[in-house]
Amino acid sequence: MKFKWKVAFLITIAAPVIGLFWKHSPPILENFGTEDQLNYADIAWLLTASCLVLLMTPGLSLFYGGMVGKKNLISTMLQSFISLGVVTMLWVVVGFSIAFGDPIGVTIDGVKYGIFGNPFQYLFFDQVGELPHKELGASIPFILFALFQMKFAVITPAIITGSFAERVRFIGYLFFIGIFCVFVYAPLAHMVWHPNGLIGSYFGVLDFAGGTVVHISAGLASLAGALFLGKRKKPHHEPSNITYVLLGTGMLWFGWFGFNAGSSLGANGTAALAFATTTICSATAMMTWVLFDRIQGRKISALQACIGAVVGLVVITPAAGYITVPQSFFFGAAGAIVSNLAAHARFLKKMDDTLDVFACHGIGGIMGMILTAIFAGKEGSSLMNGGWSVFGSHMVVLVGVCLFSFGMGYLIFFLLNKFVTLRVREEYEEIGLDISQHGESIESVSGVKV
DSSP states (O other): OHHHHHHHHHHHHHHHHHHHHOOOOOGGGGGGGOOGOOOOOOOOOEHHHHHHHHHHHHHHHHHHTTTSSGHHHHHHHHHHHTTOOOOOOHHHIIIIHHHHHSSSEEEETEEEEEEEOOOOTTTTTOOOOSSSSSSSSSSHHHHHHHHHHHHHHHHHHHHGGGGGGSSSHHHHHHHHHHHHIIIIIIHHHHHHHHHTTTTIIIIIIOSSIIIIIIIIHHHHHHHHHHHHHHHSSSSSOOOHHHHHHHHHHHHHHHHHHHHHHHHGGGSSSHHHHHHHHHHHHHHHHHHHHHHHHHHTOOOHHHHHHHHHHHHHHHHHHHTTTTOHHHHHHHOOOOOOOHHHHHTTTTHHHHTOOTTHHIIIHHHHHHHHHHHHHHHHTTTTTTTGOOHHHHHHHHHHHHHHHHHHHEEEEEEEEHHHHHHHHOOOOOOHHHHHHHHHHHHOOOEEETTTTT
């Protein structure tokens, strides 16, 4: 056991030591603009949006923590929160470079389309400074663009934790999120969002704020995690604190405005549109979810209202800046019904996806991508406007991303388990991860009941 923790410690210490002596090269001027091209309104909005997106990860920790049993509340919250540390360091060292470095991939008709970026180009944020990049946020400092994108990278592996909550060893989880960020998230971000990325540029797939990059990747990897780790010994539990879920949902909804509206990369009309479609879709999904529950014979609950609202936020993410306000109503209603059906499907329940991450984020992200291909885009590019080729491209990429995310997720779990056992022992699961993994409990503080 101690050996694995020593490895984790040495990796953590190595980054700042190497970074201290890393020789930064001056920015390649042909790639960057000048200070005169900076737009201070855009800078102010992206600084704000970055803070909002960062807030989503603590919000997610409350959202998940309130849904698990009392003996696993702290461990579940920490699994989300610790991503702020692990992924932030990795993003600076190599993650950003893989996601947004010069493309390394395939050449088609004389044009190079990237599968991942040059991992050495922006190593330790080399060349990532105050000047704007001509292709990546032309009106804001490049370092602000990198930090904004970092918040997306932070929350993605944290989303996955809900699928294997209450049964994973913390050391194994730490290694998992680091490997996932480098080998799954960063390449997907490059393929979708880099100007020469294979998915975004060659296939023409639209993903405004991360339906594909964040939610489908996390949703399918969560399914792989639930399958690999197996069922809990006691899969049924009472939520520890519904008020935490309500508070977490509010923080997620609030932060999602930075997530979606911030993806306009400017203080402009697109940001305002994304702000509107985001909140309207979420509101519609919440109401659709609870009323659909009621006509199915289930009571309207605070927990289910929160889940419905988050599903709406997931569904609108890939299309937030591309569709109209009336269309966002439909996104919310359609996404809520399909995800609700998935969350209560017997075959998914048998897999013991603890907090229904696949049903909410995976299915929600898939619905968002399909609906984006139907409604989004300029005249002639969406299915509603006769854009059959664009719809076809989206469906091909959807299948490919699902297979990639699930396959890579399962492979990471499988290989990592050879190095460090991922599942806790049965007696530790019975005790709960709060005590067995962290020596903490919400039941008492210094022996006093709370």
